[in-house]
Amino acid sequence: MSNRRATNNRIRGPQSxxxxxxxxxNISAAQIRTDYExxxxxxxxxxxxxxxAEDSAAEVETQQTATSTENSEQRKKxxxxxxxxxxxxxxxxxxNNKNKRRQRFAVDSESDEEDATWDLYAKSKPLPGQxxxxxxxxxxxxxxxxxxxxxxxxxxxxxxxRELEAEEKKDKPxxxxxxxxxxxxxxxxxxxxxxxxxAKNLQELCVEKVADNINDVDEFGDLPQTLLDRLSQxxxxxxxxxxxxxxxxxxxxxxxVAIYDAGKLESHDxxxxxxxxxxxxxxxxxxxxQFKDEVMEYMLERQVPIKSLQLEAANLISNRMWHELFRRAxxxxxxxxxxxxxxxxxxxxVQVLADNCPNLKRLKLRKCFHLDENALVSIGKLSNLEHLxxxxxxxxxxxxxxxxxxxVGQKLFTLSLTKFENAxxxxxxxxxxxxxxxxxxxxxxxxxxxxxxxxxxxxDWVNPGLVFADFSSTRDLDYSNPDGPDEPVGLASKGxxxxxxxxxxxxxxxxISSCRHIAHSTFCEVFDGIKIYPNLRELNLSFIPRVxxxxxxxxxxxxxxxQKVVAFSCFGIRDVIVPPNVALIGIPNAQENIMINADxxxxx
Amino acid sequence: xxxxxxxxxxxxxxxxxxxxxxxxxRRSCACVAGALRRMLDPNSSFNEAVTGRAVxxxxxxxxxxxxxxxxxxxxxxxxxxxxxxxxxxxxxCLELLMAADYLNT
Numbered sequence: 001m002s003n004r005r006a007t008n009n010r011i012r013g014p015q016s017x018x019x020x021x022x023x024x025x026n027i028s029a030a031q032i033r034t035d036y037e038x039x040x041x042x043x044x045x046x047x048x049x050x051x052x053a054e055d056s057a058a059e060v061e062t063q064q065t066a067t068s069t070e071n072s073e074q075r076k077k078x079x080x081x082x083x084x085x086x087x088x089x090x091x092x093x094x095x096n097n098k099n100k101r102r103q104r105f106a107v108d109s110e111s112d113e114e115d116a117t118w119d120l121y122a123k124s125k126p127l128p129g130q131x132x133x134x135x136x137x138x139x140x141x142x143x144x145x146x147x148x149x150x151x152x153x154x155x156x157x158x159x160x161x162r163e164l165e166a167e168e169k170k171d172k173p174x175x176x177x178x179x180x181x182x183x184x185x186x187x188x189x190x191x192x193x194x195x196x197x198x199a200k201n202l203q204e205l206c207v208e209k210v211a212d213n214i215n216d217v218d219e220f221g222d223l224p225q226t227l228l229d230r231l232s233q234x235x236x237x238x239x240x241x242x243x244x245x246x247x248x249x250x251x252x253x254x255x256x257v258a259i260y261d262a263g264k265l266e267s268h269d270x271x272x273x274x275x276x277x278x279x280x281x282x283x284x285x286x287x288x289x290q291f292k293d294e295v296m297e298y299m300l301e302r303q304v305p306i307k308s309l310q311l312e313a314a315n316l317i318s319n320r321m322w323h324e325l326f327r328r329a330x331x332x333x334x335x336x337x338x339x340x341x342x343x344x345x346x347x348x349x350v351q352v353l354a355d356n357c358p359n360l361k362r363l364k365l366r367k368c369f370h371l372d373e374n375a376l377v378s379i380g381k382l383s384n385l386e387h388l389x390x391x392x393x394x395x396x397x398x399x400x401x402x403x404x405x406x407x408v409g410q411k412l413f414t415l416s417l418t419k420f421e422n423a424x425x426x427x428x429x430x431x432x433x434x435x436x437x438x439x440x441x442x443x444x445x446x447x448x449x450x451x452x453x454x455x456x457x458x459x460d461w462v463n464p465g466l467v468f469a470d471f472s473s474t475r476d477l478d479y480s481n482p483d484g485p486d487e488p489v490g491l492a493s494k495g496x497x498x499x500x501x502x503x504x505x506x507x508x509x510x511x512i513s514s515c516r517h518i519a520h521s522t523f524c525e526v527f528d529g530i531k532i533y534p535n536l537r538e539l540n541l542s543f544i545p546r547v548x549x550x551x552x553x554x555x556x557x558x559x560x561x562x563q564k565v566v567a568f569s570c571f572g573i574r575d576v577i578v579p580p581n582v583a584l585i586g587i588p589n590a591q592e593n594i595m596i597n598a599d600x601x602x603x604x
Numbered sequence: 605x606x607x608x609x610x611x612x613x614x615x616x617x618x619x620x621x622x623x624x625x626x627x628x629x630r631r632s633c634a635c636v637a638g639a640l641r642r643m644l645d646p647n648s649s650f651n652e653a654v655t656g657r658a659v660x661x662x663x664x665x666x667x668x669x670x671x672x673x674x675x676x677x678x679x680x681x682x683x684x685x686x687x688x689x690x691x692x693x694x695x696x697c698l699e700l701l702m703a704a705d706y707l708n709t
Contacts, residue, residue, distance in 0.1 A: 186686050199681045202674050202709040205689060206701035213694040221698060224705055580685075 035131065042075065085130045086143065086155065136160045193538070193564035195583040203227065211235055220248050229258050236260035236286075243269050256282035263287040270295040274304050284310040292316040300328045308335035308362070315343045322349040330356030335387075337364035347374040354378040364389040366418075376400045380407040389416035389442075398424040398448070409434030416442035416470075425453035432457045442470035444511075447477045451488040451517070454495025458502040465506030469499065472540065473514040484517045492517035500526045500533075508535045513542035513566070520546040527554040540566040542586060548572030556582065613646040618657040619672065625665035633675035634658075638708035663703045670700055671707065678709075 015023075022029070130143040135154030141147075148161035156164060189195070207227060210217060211234040220228065228249060235241050242264050249257060250273060257273055259265070262285045270291050274280060283306060285291060291314040299306065306329055311317075322345055326333070330353070338345065345368050353360070360382050365371065372394045379388070385408045401423045409415070412435055417423065428449055431438075443449075454471075474490035484492075491499070496518045500507075504526075512518070523546065536559040541547045547570045556562065556579055567573055568586035578584045617634050619627045635641040643652040652658045660668060674690060681687040692700060 182686050182688070197683055197685060199678045199687045200689065202671070202678075202704035202707075203701060205674075205692060206697045206704055208689075209692045209694060209697040210701060213697070216694065217698065221702065223701065227701065227705060 038078075082130055086132065134160055190583050191585060193566075193583045193585065195563070195581055197580060204230075207231055207234065211238065214240055214245055214248075217248060222251075222253075225254065225256055228254075229256075232258050233260055239264070241265065246272070250276040252277055252279075255279060256284075258282070258284040259288075260284070260286050262291075263289065266290050267292050267295050271298050274299050274302055278302060278304060280304050281307040283308070285314070286310075286312040288312060288314045290316065293318055293321045296321045296325060300324060304329075305332055307332055308337075309333065310335075310337040310364075312338070313340040314338075315341060317344060319344045319346060319349055323352045326352045326356040331359065333357045334359055335362035336360060337362070337389075338368060339364075339366040341367070342369040344370070346370040347372065347378070350375040350378045354381040357382070359384060361385060362387040362414075364416075366391040367393065369393050373397060373400050376404055380404045382408060384411065386411055387414035387440075388412060389414065389418075390420075391416075391418040392420070395422060396420055398422045398427060402426045402430045405430040406434055410436060413437050414440040416440070417444075418442060419445040421446060422448065424448045425450055428453045428457045432461055435463050438463050438466060440468040441466050442468075443474065444470055445473045447475060447489060449474065449490065451490065451492035451495045454491050455498045458495070458498035461502055465503040467506055467535075468509045469503060469507060470509075470511040471499075471515060472511045475514055475516050482516075488517045490517060491515045493519045493522040497522055497526060504531070504533050504536075506535060507533060509538040510536065511540040512544070513540045513568075514544070516544055516546075518544060518546065520548070520551070523547065523551045524554065527551060527558045529554050529557040531558055533559045535561055537561050538564045538566075541570060542566055542568040544570060545572070549574055549576045552576050552584070613653075614656050616656070617644055619668060620657065620659040621663055621665040621668040622661050623665050625668065627668060627672045629672050629675060630679070631656075633672075633679045636675050636678045636709055637671075640707060660707075662706065664699075667696065667699050667703050670696060671703055671709075674709070 131140055132143050132147075132155050133139070134141055134157035135150035135152060136156060137160055139157050141157035143155055144158075146161065147158070148156045148164050150156045150160070150164075207230050211231060214235060220231075223231075232241070232249060235245060236259065239261055241259055241261055243266070246259065246265060246269055249259070254277055257277065257280060262270075265288070267290050270285070270288070271294075273283070274295075288311055291311060293316065296317055326349070336353070336357070347370070350365075350371065351374070361384055363379065363382065363385060364387070365375075366389065371392055373396055376390075376392075376396060377400065379385075379390075380403060388408065398420075401417065401420055405415075405427060409431060415431070415435065415438055417427075420427075423443075423446055425448075428443075431441075454474075471491040475492075476484035476489040478484070484490075488494075491512060492515070496512065496515070539555065539559070539562065541552075547567060549572065552565065552567065552570075552573050553576055555565065556576075562579075562582050564583045564585070566585045570587070573584075573587050576584070576587075613631070615631055616628050617631050617640075619629060619634065619640075621627075631644065634644060640658060642648070643650055643658050644656070646653055663671070670692070677690045
């Protein structure tokens with residue numbers, strides 16, 4: 001206390017930076033000097049004591065008598081203190097979760113009075129640089145609380161301590177990443193639907209490694225587009241796409257840029273994309289919040305021949321600029337996918353789009369909150385559409401959906417209608433009448449269309465078999481009557497049977513989650529273990545309470561290509577034997593896939 | 605054609621890097637890579653198939669060594685579950701990625 005006050009009040013002259021630094025690190029030149037003197041004296045006295053007594057000259061003795069008696073006493077004391085300090089440091093390090101106070105009491109009670117005074121001394125100056133020789137490199141160093149104990153019990157200098165620590169760290173994770181870590185990884189991959197035997201392929205291994213070390217990469221060289229795309233996906237997932245990493249993906253000879261998380265990019269980064277790649281044709285930017293009017297203006301000025309544009313959350317583009325885009329670049333635009341637009345992009349924009357983009361083949365509008373019925377009428381004018389995906393937030397009249405299907409349905413390969421709650425049986429009838437080329441068909445979140453309408457849709461439909469079918473959440477929504485009305489609503493037994501009869505041989509992915517009115521007997525008929533669905537890879541059966549072990553086992557038998565079955569909330573599934581290469585997700589007690597032995601393998 | 609039919613294809617093939625290093629690996633391992641499988645297919649009349657020797661002009665010895673290591677790693681873990689990832693030195697991974705793309709593994 002008094003010490004500190006003294007330093008505070010001290011008036012100091014100009015000091016060099018070195019002196020300041022030394023002072024701030026509690027190193028004093030005076031102490032270094034005294035230490036040095038002491039060591040010299042010690043060495044001197046040791047030499048003296050080793051000499052035979054008669055050799056020592058009288059003068060030397062008389063010179064030293066005054067100081068040496070004092071010195072030997074001091075030396076003894078200091079040595080003891082040093083030992084104490086080191087013992088204390090070691091003790092501090094060894095104590096694990098023991099009560100601190102209790103240990104200090106123990107130490108206090110052990111030590112004698114002299115040590116107690118040393119304790120007091122030590123408290124005011126916490127281990128003020130006891131010197132010690134390092135056990136490994138033999139250098140002299142200052143002991144601190146962080147000094148490590150060496151292999152033979154001695155203390156180590158800061159450098160050797162660090163090296164020891166690094167080595168320990170290197171050893172540790174190997175021990176840890178044992179069975180538990182691997183099991184966790186397996187479960188995580190299982191949820192992603194990845195169950196694979198054997199090693200990952202070399203490309204995937206390398207891509208992951210590159211993504212891990214992205215900060216050390218200066219350029220990708222001429223990697224092919226597919227690998228760049230995969231890298232972009234992984235980096236986006238890790239959220240490390242920044243201005244710097246974006247540069248890696250920009251190469252004048254490319255014609256596609258796909259950034260799946262552009263959240264960290266600024267307007268000038270987007271401008272840079274067009275500056276480096278003036279012939280860009282395909283642009284995909286998700287979370288592109290800073291894609292502003294001026295970026296779009298730059299793109300139009302440079303006459304970038306953009307063919308496909310996918311933007312999400314680009315809310316700083318005004319309605320006026322959307323109009324500009326369609327007027328000036330609409331002729332070349334073939335694909336447009338927009339999502340999460342809540343401040344602009346209204347019906348008028350869609351109208352301008354329909355008037356100026358005659359070549360548009362692919363249109364996807366999802367979560368564009370300003371769109372409503374008028375937009376649907378405008379889309380009907382796009383006569384060349386091949387892929388159409390719509391999800392509107394407002395209510396849309398069923399008749400308008402019917403009209404839309406009638407006007408554009410003939411050429412469609414993809415039709416995805418999500419959450420058109422007012423779409424009724426007439427829509428399904430229109431699809432039956434006009435669609436001839438559908439490969440992918442989604443009609444989800446609807447509780448108006450009846451099972452009979454679904455059955456009619458799939459019976460004698462000229463459309464070839466679907467590859468992708470999603471009828472999730474088409475069911476009756478009366479909580480007081482969980483079994484639904486007598487005339488089933490949504491995709492139920494007859495509709496499902498008709499769907500599988502029509503498309504069973506070509507289907508690759510099927511989602512019928514929450515189609516709760518499909519009967520157990522229908523499942524047993526469709527998946528009887530004799531009929532084979534040769535291409536079915538993914539199946540979602542979640543929230544269908546009638547699905548049980550029997551059904552799932554039959555599905556495994558009927559679908560040789562199956563990779564992923566999602567069955568959340570299907571409580572009837574218990575202890576089912578899952579074939580290798582199949583991920584069964586969501587069964588109640590997170591049992592691991594049971595490895596089947598050779599006999600069972602023969603059974604499948 | 606005649607020569608390939610006379611002498612049954614050996615169990616080992618030789619992969620040669622652009623800087624002249626030769627790696628003799630099991631045929632089954634080399635066939636992990638799609639490109640090599642087609643090059644070394646005994647039913648084809650490619651020079652590589654006849655001689656059992658594939659010269660890879662754009663892969664250097666260091667990378668090719670790692671590639672061969674991967675072949676054996678892949679073969680060893682063919683039917684295993686939860687295979688631990690092979691260790692790839694970071695400074696090599698981009699070159700290895702190009703090689704993997706070329707070899708189609």
